[in-house]
Amino acid sequence: MSAMETTTALPKIISVDDHTVEPSDVWQNxxxxxxxxxxxxxxxxPLKEISFLGGRFKPVMGAPGDDGPLGDWWLYEGLQRPLTRLDTAVGYSRDEIKLEVITYEQMRPGSYDVPQRLADMDVNHVQSAVCFPTFPRFCGQTFTEAKDHELGLLCVQAYNDWMVEEWCGPDAQGRLIPLTLIPLWDAELAAAEVRRNAARGVRAVAFSEIPPHLGLPSVHSDDWDPFLAACDETGTVISMHIGSSSRMPSTSADAPPAVGSTITFANCCFSMVDWLMSGKFERFPNLKVMYAEGQIGWIPYILERADVVWEENRGWGGVADKVHRPPSEIFTEHVYGCFFDDAFGLKNLDAIGVGNVLYETDYPHSDSTWPKSREVGEAQMGHLDADVVERIVRGNAIDLLGLTPDGLWGGPK
Known part of the structure; x- marks a missing residue:
């Protein structure tokens, strides 16, 4: 009997990592x-030139009337950032997906339109979805890097208001789950924004997997404590997407994007060790973190190694006074890995923990399993018991994000 014949059909998916392409009027309104x-x-x-080497994205906008393909560009202070096919690739064959600028008319409407998104979710057997930003980047780096932080804070708040009131508003029928941003440059302001959004039912906030890459303090410092305390008190999950440090893993300045794409999990790996050795989970016992698009196959060895280091080297390793249990035990209570295509990780699920794994579809990116996330999930999870599949595909997300028993967001409180 084949693996597909030994399991029930995949339950409706709750994807904890999809993306929205913001409509052009989000901030202007x-x-x-x-x-x-x-x-x-x-x-x-028009586009003048564009490159993506060594993990660095470098587009150059042409002047009106110049030759070159036309695209829609975000302008913000001195920033010129185009929409690209990599922002929204669903509906195109793999061979058609190239590094090129596009317009809103050249993308699938579900990228930015709520009713169209719900329709595309229906096609993909997805009930509910958490969506990361595009123009602000995965944790709001765009506003952090801006010169005017007064304007930056207003931009963060405007995005959050749009996310809660429109993207996840009544038209979404509870199927879109809000993920908000913080002003990363000020932990006190960040804490206030967490509390402002938690008061209206938000239970997830985006953060950087490696803040020092953004010129910000590490999680080993006390600088983030006001923000962490707010998340701890409100039950807000810290959600970290690969690339949220604005530095995708690579090996050299001339390495092709395929190198970085192969090792994208590395930032999540480094980040998880940071958090497990930081002592923050002992100081903030309700704190939970989630790694979007990091996959899960690498986790068992890192936990094994972290336990060995903690057991044998904690005396001189700088953690004896703040990490009082094996890191693998801390992981079980506080850390969640997310995957959309990781057969190896699923074969080693016992070494990760059924309760620490979440499913995602990555719509509308080029890696997305849309419109066949159900088929991919059934093929990779066919060897698992139905109750285990249910937890991975939706049950763990319901518990982590405080959704209704039916897997929906309850709306503003």
């Missing part, structure tokens, strides 16, 4: 008038 000329806005312009 919400910022004070004095900021409309410097805040985020869309223009259509």
């Amino acid at each position: 919400r910022l004070p008038k004095k900021y409309l000329d410097t805040g985020p806005r869309i223009v259509r312009a």
